[in-house]
Ligand SMILES: Nc1ncnc2c1ncn2[C@@H]1O[C@H](COP(=O)(O)OS(=O)(=O)O)[C@@H](OP(=O)(O)O)[C@H]1O
């Protein structure tokens with residue numbers, strides 16, 4: 502069982518078996534997220550939106566400092582770019598969350614290929630949508646069609662894949678959106694780096710704790726078969742590592758019971 506950090510938002514789920522992702526299939530009910538009130542809470546009113554005198558700030562490694570005409574020399578170097586200044590808007594995250602009546606957060610679903618990440622992401626998205634909550638899914642396969650189409654499955658490219666997805670997820674959180682990420686994200690260090698990009702409590706890590714034998718038996722894309730035949734090199738779980746979370750918020754544990762796959766445990 503995975504120890505759970507209690508400061509995190511709670512997620513409740515109901516069990517379901519016999520998932521089917523076909524277009525006409527009913528969306529399985531997997532639950533909903535109870536979103537804690539934002540720090541601004543009811544005090545945040547759109548009427549408070551006004552131009553701020555300090556309209557620009559410089560930032561280095563996430564630390565923010567005010568910049569005015571006199572101290573504009575405090576421009577920062579961030580990554581490879583020099584002379585950059587953060588531009589602050591008078592409409593911020595608190596206002597956007599107030600507008601949307603929800604709290605932005607990241608629900609990061611990690612697990613082997615075929616473990617059910619995309620299925621859970623879609624079901625969660627549907628459940629939240631029906632409750633009037635705005636979500637957006639960043640799915641590994643999909644993001645690799647566009648933003649990350651230049652990346653392979655080498656270790657350093659996987660790390661870059663996750664870094665970029667983490668940064669995009671951070672933008673969604675700032676927009677007040679519930680960002681559901683479904684990516685293998687095999688390395689603990691990369692997932693933890695994404696967690697560190699957002700505030701404590703805004704990152705909910707969900708581990709699809711499904712044995713590789715089950716994932717391989719499912720093999721909906723035939724990739725395990727190709728990997729076993731040596732036609733795909735460096736396939737996660739076969740000849741590339743997967744590091745399970747040590748302290749995730751949610752662990753989805755599935756097992757076979759009487760020849761039926763059932764959700765036996767969600768540890769929160
Ligand atoms: N070598 C190798 N290893 C693992 N997976 C592979 C590989 N090659 C292609 N695929 C397909 O790519 C999907 C995983 O992409 P991700 O961006 O989630 O991977 S990662 O987080 O960068 O490891 C993954 O999708 P899911 O099955 O939905 O997980 C696979 O379909």
Ligand SMILES: Nc1ncnc2c1ncn2[C@@H]1O[C@H](COP(=O)(O)OP(=O)(O)O)[C@@H](O)[C@H]1O
Nearest residue numbers: 520522613614615616617618619620719721762
């Ligand atoms: N809880 C579940 N029980 C049984 N089959 C599932 C479950 N979740 C997903 N599946 C099936 O397993 C396969 C892989 O699911 P998918 O969501 O694509 O996994 P991933 O995104 O992790 O690769 C699909 O055929 C899907 O219908």
